[in-house]
Amino acid sequence: MMREILIFLFALFLQTNIFCQEGDIKKGKDILDKYDIKNNSNIELNKNGYHLELKKRQAKKIAKVILYDVYGRFNILKQKPFFSCQVNDFWIFQGKIKKNRKGGVFVIIINSKNGSVEYLSHGK
Numbered sequence: 001m002m003r004e005i006l007i008f009l010f011a012l013f014l015q016t017n018i019f020c021q022e023g024d025i026k027k028g029k030d031i032l033d034k035y036d037i038k039n040n041s042n043i044e045l046n047k048n049g050y051h052l053e054l055k056k057r058q059a060k061k062i063a064k065v066i067l068y069d070v071y072g073r074f075n076i077l078k079q080k081p082f083f084s085c086q087v088n089d090f091w092i093f094q095g096k097i098k099k100n101r102k103g104g105v106f107v108i109i110i111n112s113k114n115g116s117v118e119y120l121s122h123g124k
Helices: 002-016 022-034 056-071 073-077
Strands: 083-087 090-094 106-111 117-122
Touching: 022 083, 022 090, 022 106, 056 073, 056 083, 056 090, 056 106, 056 117
Parallel strands: none
Antiparallel strands: 083 090, 090 106, 106 117
């Protein structure tokens, strides 16, 4: 029974994939600093004090809806694979530019506690 519980917990850990590698956390912190995004864990979603805990999958869905609407699906998909990492209370997603391509990449920062977009841009 204990073995099954451990396997289940390990599978759940792999599925959530909430932990970033050390280099990714550094990059994520640099992005937060660059755009002056401060950790504010006291933000509430409603008057009842309910806090969301967005998983990567949920935050990615929010990011895609907004990015596709603002910058166009084709433009965003050209920037795969995306950088993604959770740092403190924020999910950070950033596009990657391919070699020999001109243009910039998107950056979107989503608050994991309330789902709000803290920052959105696309470089030139």
